[in-house]
Amino acid sequence: MSYLLAIFAGLIQGITEFLPISSSGHLLIFHDIFQLDFFDDKFFDVALHLATLLAVVVFFKKDIEKIIRGFFSSLFNWNLANNFNQRLAWLIIIGTLPAVFFGYFFDDLITAYLRSPYLVATALIIVGLLFFVAEKIAQKTKTIQELRPLDALLMGLAQAVALIPGVSRSGITIIAGLGRKLKREEAARFSFLLSAPVIFGAGLKALIDLGSWSAINWPVLILSFIAAAISGYLSIKFLISYLSRYSLRVFAWYRLAVGGLILLWLFFF
Numbered sequence: 001m002s003y004l005l006a007i008f009a010g011l012i013q014g015i016t017e018f019l020p021i022s023s024s025g026h027l028l029i030f031h032d033i034f035q036l037d038f039f040d041d042k043f044f045d046v047a048l049h050l051a052t053l054l055a056v057v058v059f060f061k062k063d064i065e066k067i068i069r070g071f072f073s074s075l076f077n078w079n080l081a082n083n084f085n086q087r088l089a090w091l092i093i094i095g096t097l098p099a100v101f102f103g104y105f106f107d108d109l110i111t112a113y114l115r116s117p118y119l120v121a122t123a124l125i126i127v128g129l130l131f132f133v134a135e136k137i138a139q140k141t142k143t144i145q146e147l148r149p150l151d152a153l154l155m156g157l158a159q160a161v162a163l164i165p166g167v168s169r170s171g172i173t174i175i176a177g178l179g180r181k182l183k184r185e186e187a188a189r190f191s192f193l194l195s196a197p198v199i200f201g202a203g204l205k206a207l208i209d210l211g212s213w214s215a216i217n218w219p220v221l222i223l224s225f226i227a228a229a230i231s232g233y234l235s236i237k238f239l240i241s242y243l244s245r246y247s248l249r250v251f252a253w254y255r256l257a258v259g260g261l262i263l264l265w266l267f268f269f
Contacts, residue, residue, distance in 0.1 A: 006220040010227025013048035014055065017228075018192065018235040020131070020171030020251050021258070023052075025120040028165050029262060032117060044221070046206035051225040053199040055232030056192055063193065067092065084145055088193075094149050095156035095190075096197045102160040103202065110163050121262035123166030128255030130175050131248040138178035143186050151180040152194075155187075159194060166259075169195055170239075174248070184243035192236060 012030055017023040027045055057064060070085025071093075080087045158176035162169035170191050177187025 002217075002220055003223055006224040007227045009044075010048060010051065010224035010229075011231045013045075013224075014052055014228040014231030014233075015235050016168075017049070017052040017232055018055075018170055018239055020127075020168045020174055020239075020248065021255055022120070022124060022127075022166050022168035022171065023049075025124060025166035025168070028115055028120055029117060044224070046203050047221055048224060048228045049199050050203040051228035052232040053196060053203065054229045055236060056196045056199070059233055059236045060193060060196075064196070067193070088144065088147075091147055091149065091152040091190075092194055092197065095152040095159065095194045098153070098156040098160040099163070099198045100201060103163060103198065106163070114164050117262055117266055119164070120166035121259040121266070123164055124255045124259035124262070127167055127171050127175070128252040128259065131171070131252035131255070134175045134178040135247050135249060135252075139181045140178060140183050142181045143183065144190050147180075147182070147190065151177075151182075152190075154180060155190065155194060159191075159198065169198075171251070171255075174243075184248070185240050188240055188243050 009027065009030060012026050013023050016026045024045070027048070066085045067089045070083060070087075071089035073083070074080065074086040074089065078086075080090060155173045155176040158172045159169055161167055162172050170188065173191040173194060174184065174187045177190060178184065182190070
């Protein structure tokens with residue numbers, strides 16, 4: 001049964017990490033319902049995030065290669081005005097800083113006080129409502145090529161807010177991108193690229209903090225990792241294609257429904 005639950009947890013992570021419906025919120029509820037105890041719940045969740053990082057790296061392989069080359073070329077021949085790869089590299093650095101700061105200094109507080117099903121349900125509902133607002137007022141005219149440092153910083157601050165379970169990293173950064181006039185699919189693309197350094201840093205920190213490797217159930221971890229990586233890749237592909245044609249409203253309604261059901265469950269069961 002633990003193997004089946006591990007695969008299911010991986011699928012939840014892969015699908016919900018990139019669809020704007022909150023992976024951390026879904027995993028927290030999943031843990032609470034099934035009372036999971038694989039080995040180290042926090043490390044298990046981070047391992048699943050590393051699987052979705054692999055999905056990002058594979059899907060955006062060419063973009064990431066260009067960004068890395070752009071960063072190193074900027075160190076020797078600074079030309080952000082005319083070199084898009086250089087500019088994108090530094091925009092991602094700017095956008096990553098808020099999540100790094102808040103994650104490093106407040107991670108323990110978030111883990112101790114904000115991992116509550118009530119908070120998850122509330123965050124699901126609030127961000128769902130923000131989807132409706134963003135779709136109504138956003139102009140949706142800009143591409144990534146037109147991003148400015150302030151745009152990246154504001155999307156980075158939004159990504160830091162996503163440390164709260166239930167908010168959704170992709171959801172809140174896409175909202176921020178729409179607020180800066182980005183097209184939906186362009187906001188999603190930058191959101192996914194922006195997530196890679198933060199997920200990598202969180203995974204590295206979890207590896208450093210892990211007390212003993214002997215406690216890890218490797219078959220369970222490997223199964224869930226594979227499930228998360230494959231479903232994550234497919235979710236990225238689906239969402240970028242979907243947002244080029246359709247709005248966020250279906251995800252807003254989903255968030256409202258799930259948030260409401262969680263509150264009903266908590267109040268009556």
